[in-house]
Amino acid sequence: xxxxxxxxxxxxxxxxxxxxxxxxxxxxxxxxxxxxxxxxxxxxxxxxxxxxxxxxxxxxxxxxxxxxxxxxxxxxxxxxxxxxxxxxxxxxxxxxxxxxxxxxxxxxxxxxxxxxxxxxxxxxxxxxxxxxxxxxxxxxxxxxxxxxxxxxxxxxxxxxxxxxxxxxxxxxxxxxxxxxxxxxxxxxxxxxxxxxxxxxxxxxxxxxxxxxxxxxxxxxxxxxxxxxxxxxxxxxxxxxxxxxxxxxxxxxxxxxxxxxxxxxxxxxxxxxxxxxxxxxxxxxxxxxxxxxxxxxxxxxxxxxxxxxxxxxxxxxxxxxxxxxxxxxxxxxxxxxxxxxxxxxxxxxxxxxxxxxxxxxxxxxxxxxxxxxxxxxxxxxxxxxxxxxxxxxxxxxxxxxxxxxxxxxxxxxxxxxxxxxx
Ligand code: GDP
Ligand code: IMO
Ligand code: MG
Numbered sequence: 059x060x061x062x063x064x065x066x067x068x069x070x071x072x073x074x075x076x077x078x079x080x081x082x083x084x085x086x087x088x089x090x091x092x093x094x095x096x097x098x099x100x101x102x103x104x105x106x107x108x109x110x111x112x113x114x115x116x117x118x119x120x121x122x123x124x125x126x127x128x129x130x131x132x133x134x135x136x137x138x139x140x141x142x143x144x145x146x147x148x149x150x151x152x153x154x155x156x157x158x159x160x161x162x163x164x165x166x167x168x169x170x171x172x173x174x175x176x177x178x179x180x181x182x183x184x185x186x187x188x189x190x191x192x193x194x195x196x197x198x199x200x201x202x203x204x205x206x207x208x209x210x211x212x213x214x215x216x217x218x219x220x221x222x223x224x225x226x227x228x229x230x231x232x233x234x235x236x237x238x239x240x241x242x243x244x245x246x247x248x249x250x251x252x253x254x255x256x257x258x259x260x261x262x263x264x265x266x267x268x269x270x271x272x273x274x275x276x277x278x279x280x281x282x283x284x285x286x287x288x289x290x291x292x293x294x295x296x297x298x299x300x301x302x303x304x305x306x307x308x309x310x311x312x313x314x315x316x317x318x319x320x321x322x323x324x325x326x327x328x329x330x331x332x333x334x335x336x337x338x339x340x341x342x343x344x345x346x347x348x349x350x351x352x353x354x355x356x357x358x359x360x361x362x363x364x365x366x367x368x369x370x371x372x373x374x375x376x377x378x379x380x381x382x383x384x385x386x387x388x389x390x391x392x393x394x395x396x397x398x399x400x401x402x403x404x405x406x407x408x409x410x411x412x413x414x415x416x417x418x419x420x421x422x423x424x425x426x427x428x429x430x431x432x433x434x435x436x437x438x439x440x441x442x443x444x445x446x447x448x449x450x451x452x453x454x455x456x457x458x459x460x461x462x463x464x465x466x467x468x469x470x471x472x473x474x475x476x477x478x479x
Contacts, residue, residue: 062273064078067380068328069334071352072281073100073384077384080472080475085273086274088125090114091277092280094131095164097279097356099277103472112132125260125263125308126157129303134163138252155255158257159210159257163194163205164191164194165222169190169193170236172192176188185331187357193225196296207257209249261309268310285299285300285377300378320375322384324366324385335403338363347361365398368400370400383461385467388451397430400425401424428451429450431448433445436468437469441476
C-alpha cells in the first residue's frame with residue numbers, strides 16, 4: 059500500500075480539515091505530519107462546526123485510526139483542550155489516536171520566545187500565530203528539544219526545568235514582561251493528561267499498517283507557500299509543508315507515497331505578513347472576505363484576500379508532484395460578472411511565470427479575465443448542475459496546471475463535496 063497525501067497549495071486555510079474529514083471514508087488511517095497548533099482545521103457536519111489544531115481530521119469517524127507523526131510540535135495545553143472539547147460530544151479518542159514518541163513538545167517558554175521575538179521585530183514581524191512554533195522547531199533542529207517520549211523518562215521534570223531556564227535567559231535579553239507561573243502549572247497538568255495517551259514508534263507503526271494493507275491519508279497543515287524552504291522566506295512557518303514533509307514527518311519512504319492531492323481555494327487568502335501578489339485592497343477584497351467568512355480559525359484575524367494566483371499554484375504543484383486537485387469555496391465566487399486569475403508576473407519590466415527569489419520585489423500580476431456565474435451553488439451536490447462558467451473556470455485552471463481537478467467544494471458542510479472525475 060501507499061500513503062496518499064493531502065496538502066494545502068496556497069498560504070493555508072484552503073479547507074484541508076473539511077476535505078480530510080469528507081475523504082476519511084475512503085481511508086483507514088489519517089496522519090498529521092508537520093506543524094502544530096498554528097493549524098486550525100475546520101470541519102462541519104450535522105450543522106455542527108469543529109476546529110482541530112493538533113488532532114488529525116479523521117477523528118470524527120470512530121472506526122478509523124489517527125496518528126500524530128514525529129514531524130509535529132505539540133502544545134499539551136492546547137491538545138488537552140481539544141480532547142476535552144471532543145469529550146463534550148461524548149467522544150473518547152484514546153483508543154484510536156496514536157502519538158509518535160519523536161514528536162516535539164512546545165513549552166510555555168516557547169510561546170514567550172515567539173511573542174518576544176515578534177514584538178522585537180516591529181513592522182517586520184512574521185505575523186506568527188504566537189503558538190511557539192518557530193522556537194519549538196528551533197530547539198528541535200539545534201538538538202535541544204524535548205520530545206513526547208521524554209515524558210516517560212524519570213528525569214523529565216529536571217530536563218524540562220533545564221530547557222525552561224535556558225529559554226528564560228534568552229527572554230531576559232528582550233525586555234519582555236511576563237508571568238510564567240500560571241502557564242507552567244497548567245502545562246505540567248496537561249503533561250499528566252497527555253501521559254494517558256498511546257505513545258508509539260510512529261515510523262514502525264505506519265509501515266506495519268502499510269504492510270497489512272491499511273489505506274492511509276497524510277494530512278498537511280499550513281500551505282506550500284508557507285514552506286520553510288520554498289515559501290516567501292522569512293514570512294513562512296518553520297516546517298516543510300510540501301509533500302516531502304510527509305516522508306520525514308512520518309517515517310515513510312518516498313517510494314511509498316501514492317496520490318498527492320493538492321487543495322486550493324478558488325481565490326487566494328493569506329493571514330499574517332509577507333508578499334501576496336494578487337492581494338486586493340479594494341471592495342472586491344472586502345467582498346471576498348465577507349462572503350468567504352475569511353477570519354482565521356486559530357487567531358480570528360481577518361485574512362487578506364485576492365484573486366487566484368496560478369503562478370504560485372503551478373509552483374506548488376511542481377514542488378509536490380501533485381496528481382490531482384481539489385478546489386474549495388467555489389460558492390464564494392458566485393455573483394461576480396468577471397473573474398481574474400494571475401497567469402504571469404511582471405517584475406522590473408520583465409514578464410515571468412516563475413516565483414522570484416526576492417519575494418519583496420514589487421510584483422505586478424498579469425491577469426486573464428474569465429466570465430463569472432450568478433447562481434448560488436452552495437446547495438449543489440452533483441456535477442451535472444454546475445454553472446457553465448464554473449466549468450469553464452475549472453477547465454482553464456486544469457489546462458494551465460496540467461493537473462485534473464477531481465473535487466469541487468461548494469460549502470463548509472462535509473456533504474457539499476462534488477466529485478468531478
Ligand atoms: P484548513 O486550515 O485548510 O483546514 O482551513 P480552515 O478551516 O482554516 O479554513 C477554511 C474555512 O472555509 C473554514 O471555515 C471552512 O468551514 C470553510 N470552507 C471549507 N470549504 C468551503 C467551501 O467550499 N465553501 C465555503 N463557503 N466555505 C468552505
Ligand atoms: P492551517 O493548517 C494559515 C501563518 C501565520 C504566519 C506564518 C508563521 O490552518 O492552514 P507560525 O505560527 O507558524 O510561526 O506563523 O504562517 N500560518 C498559517 N496561516 N493557516 C495556517 O494553518 C497557518 N499556520 C501558520 O499566520 O503568517
Ligand atoms: Mg486553517
